[in-house]
Amino acid sequence: MFKKLIQKARVKSPWLLHYDCSSCNGCDIEVLACLTPVYDIERFGIINVGNPMHADILLVTGTVNYRSRKVLLNLFNQMPDPKLVVAIGTCALSGGIFREAYNVIGGVDKVIAVDVYVTGCPAKPEAIIDGVTLGLNRFTQRKEGKKAHAR
């Protein structure tokens, strides 16, 4: 019974951590725009906590470069389980327009396992909210004890 309650609470109260992983800011400000009156993601109990120790969902925007890879891994490892990773924007999926640049590794999934991919350049706030709520279903599907992992 209590397990079910916790599972329900997880869906109702996902706390976000946003990391800008060498993105062009386009997706970042759209993530921030989600917090504001027009989109208001707090309706779903979502707060941007800004502290990996408190977060349930890691939102990553932008391509990964060599220096931010370490930071990304570090943040991911600091988040207590259960956790989700949502990659936002074309850059976070594949490297996008920057994929040929010398300091770009590629998409986020080259570093950590991604649960939901949100497309767009930049991704619209509606798409981001949709992506996060889609990810929440993962909380109910994922079996207890199975941990998210870093690549």
Added chain:
Amino acid sequence: MRDEVISVSPDNLVGAVAKLKVEGYRFVTLSCMQGDVNTVVILYHFDKDLVLKHLRVRVPADGPLPSITAVYFAAFLVENEIQDLFGLRFSGLAVDYERTLYLDGGEVKVTPFCKYTVAKIQGDEAKSLPASADRHSTGGS
């Protein structure tokens, strides 16, 4: 370019920059580009009342160039950037990141903007390949 371009030698550079400062010019930035095989060309841009003035310096790709941070402290960031991206060294930099402003030593192994690659790490890891080709061998995880 429509604006005035003055060619100076590396030795006279700091003096020329100091003169511009006395005349009331604001430091804008440096633009660095590959000259021919062994040289790098740097343009120093200055602005006064919306009119630009440029100093053009040609230096050997490995030779140190005197830093102008003693005159314009603001130049430290862009000089560090050039150290990272072109492999050039500046002498007397106010804040020296030792070529780690953008890129760490171990990962991107070539100075990316040089068509005639200057290896960043000496030894057998250094390859004389263009940066874009080299990425595939060093990139990924």
Added chain:
Amino acid sequence: MLKTVIPFGPQHPVLPEPLHLQLTVEDEVITEAIPALGFVHRGLEMLAHIRDFHQVTQVVERVCGICSMIHAMCYCQGIEAIMGIEVPPRATFLRTIWSELHRMHSHLLWLGLFADSFGFESLFMQLWKIREKVLDLNEATTGNRIIVSVNLIGGVRRDLAPEQISWILAELAEVEQDINRLGSTLLTDYTVKKRTVGKGVITKDKAFELGLAGPTLRASGVCQDMRMLGYAAFDELDFEPVVETEGDCHARSKVRFREVRQSIDLIRQALSRIAQSEIRTKVKGRPQGETVCRVEQPRGELFYYIKADGTKNLERLRIRTPTFANIPALLSILPGMWLSDVPVAVLSIDPCISCTER
């Protein structure tokens, strides 16, 4: 309290972007601040060596997602100058309108983040609510909210219909009313003034010496605005740069606040004087030569150096963004500040790290 080293960033809720500041703190007073960059460096300038010079327009739009249109405009103007292309007058007006819309949304974004930096959450929300109206204008006229992709070499992609013009004017009137309402809180509220007045002062001489740009420079009393160069259609509009003299964080927010209103005025002027003509010219051939092109970004002077050698790729594309020029300001104002003022001081230069590092 003893000496502590605080790693401020790269992931930090106050900074939406990964700038890393290593702050040495004694009794909550900063004694040393060292910035570390490189978390957003992608190597974008290099892409100009491997992409067609037309495609580079899209690349430079992604130097920064906030002022993307202005980057593309600057690049296109540079290539047009090299190739001697005459841009149709209507296109110059349209570029002016969109660039001012970008300035508005960027300044509102900044004012919001600034309010957030001193813990004024509701002001942040209200300012971003207004910003959404500006983004609606962007979306309705160009098809996208932020990265609008309207520029191409030789003109613009989209035109404004007459009914859109009247709608834009109506929306702008609403936006103006809303900002005027918030203006008194933003500029005269007791707690806000307590947090911003006299913090992070940069004098006129110091600002000049540090090579600052944009609102940060103008807040210190230096009248310098690239729009005075009269690029695009700015030479046909009445325009007076916004200058404040105090040089503190409050002055910087005042400059940006007044510039939002100025942008509304400029858009109105541009809409009333807009010429009737084609919106683009055909581009033939390849660029050869070098040029410097400067425009005014929301954060200040944007500088492009373009060198082309007659092939389809550029020989060198050099971008100097205003935040890059403003980073030295941080080094100069942070030591001696209280820890609680660090977010205010850092945001007061409007850091855009993706611009800085490209």
Added chain:
Amino acid sequence: MTDTAVFIFIGLIAGPLLGGLVSGLDRIVTARLQSRIGPPLWQPFYDVVKLWGKEKTVVNVWQAFCAYCYVAATSIALVLFFLKSDLLLILFTQAVGAVFLVVGALASTSPFSQVGAHRELLQILSYEPLLVFVAVGIYLETGSFKIAGLDTWNEPLLMKLPFLFVVLGYALTIKLRKSPFDLSTSHHAHQELVKGLLTDYSGPFLALTEIGHWYETVLMLGFCSLFWANNWIAMMVLILTTYFLEVLIDNVSARMNWRWMLGYVWAMGLTLSVVNLIWLYVG
């Protein structure tokens, strides 16, 4: 005896229940003031239950121990309040809880946590004297530190101690972590210290600190209720008005720094207290 058991039970249960509801209401009202819709009323409970189900990660054992002590102390303080015990005793039990929270934060090496703990100590230093003044004022008026005598007091204390009520308001703002005093940690971690004091508490332990905070909220509102204790309706109106004012202040001011807080709160708080006490003494 059974009465006592009932009051203990009420204190233990009502704390989290009422506190959670108040905090849910707070978030909705805040959202409305910011022209948003805001989360459902039950959101704080979802948050706590979810945190309870998270992986346990602690910096060290002391932190976990301190989190438990914090909840224990604050809940005991609330139970004592419902038992109509001595005001001073309640105040100091609550202060013990607050100190445990700080010790827990100091147990971690994170600079954010350390600086946050340091600021929290300064906050405790600012509001504790004020609370003692409020207790002294109540004593001077009623002749007793016991709460038991208060609900039969025929005249509302608010009429006699209006300035002390304002002083209590300062303490309340600090205690509820509202702007301009949300220095050590804030509800939305958009400040220079990330989440300050609470940065290194995570999962179940963060849930514990949240529950402790609910107990404290109810306790502080309980103090407010003393100022109009003889009439239930008036008491409710007083509490709701006070809380709404707190939320309003939170939304119309920026965060200040601790130097300003210490100076302002002490200067204003002490002046108002002394004025009120002299007035009582003379009148």
